[in-house]
Ligand code: V1P
């Protein structure tokens with residue numbers, strides 16, 4: 001069991017929207033997680049926070065005012081079929097939908113609430129599973145992300161912390177967050193992601209490591225399909241350890257996108273949820289004030305399994321593999337367990353390629369000075 005003070009931010013309104021009837025991003029997965037966390041009886045061990053939506057002013061700290069005004073304007077008229085007139089939303093990935101402004105404000109408000117708890121020393125770890133929208137850009141929505149709650153939370157943390165470390169284990173490159181802090185040495189961004197053959201969003205090569213004072217403070221770890229727990233955890237521990245040693249951050253933000261777990265609808269990694277959670281456990285062992293956010297994840301039951309396991313990891317609890325009774329999982333045998341095993345699949349990462357990535361990333365980190 002942990003001695004850390006843990007807060008769990010939950011904005012029920014953020015998970016009640018649908019991007020479209022067939023969209024792979026299903027906000028309901030946060031409710032599924034919530035119910036499992038509740039039924040595993042974890043709530044008495046954390047402070048439960050009901051956050052306020054972000055204000056317009058807070059949203060405009062990370063987005064162009066015109067973009068936020070536009071989100072607000074399209075919000076109630078999303079059904080009029082005016083898609084082509086709106087260049088800031090990308091039709092398939094980021095459709096407009098009724099309530100898109102309130103949905104975005106709820107998510108950003110929850111991540112800002114996490115940062116405020118950390119800034120005031122009221123919590124050591126603060127969770128927002130609805131957050132982690134790492135692709136949203138200052139003037140445009142991208143990759144299912146409309147407003148960048150991560151950048152908003154990091155800006156808040158920077159008011160009280162000299163250096164903030166951002167770690168992103170979503171399957172995809174954390175391009176939006178990287179872009180916000182590309183030219184500063186007060187935020188180190190570290191993203192592990194699937195890379196190559198135009199895999200979305202296409203950015204995140206090792207050599208793109210920041211500019212100006214931020215040169216060498218944007219760390220990218222490109223990976224190929226089929227990576228397994230051993231390879232991923234080896235890279236994660238070694239790179240994070242080196243980054244912590246060089247950067248000496250005062251606060252940590254973890255983006256825990258669960259699309260890097262095996263069996264994801266949009267992904268092809270072979271990580272188990274135990275492997276995914278062990279990365280979080282390793283990051284928490286640095287005992288920094290930490291915000292833990294969600295992100296991608298498109299096989300929704302696996303997302304709920306993973307974030308439930310990770311809530312327990314934060315609390316230092318071991319969970320029974322048998323899922324508690326709940327309203328989302330059925331009675332089939334494959335629906336009854338928490339842990340997700342690896343599968344037999346081809347792995348395009350060789351141990352040699354993994355060591356090469358580690359060597360190249362270490363070379364960049366060795367150039368950083370604080
Ligand atoms: O590949 C693309 C774009 C659309 N083409 C013009 C290129 N988009 C991806 C977006 C993935 C977003 C991931 C978000 C996150 O990192 C954080 C929340 O997890 C995409 C994909 C894909 N397989 O990469 N969009 C879709 N699939 C999609 C599928 C069905 C309906 C709508 C979008």
Ligand code: CA
Pocket residue numbers: 168169170171172173174191192193
């Ligand atoms: Ca990532």
Ligand code: ZN
Pocket residue numbers: 170171172257259295296297
């Ligand atoms: Zn993703």
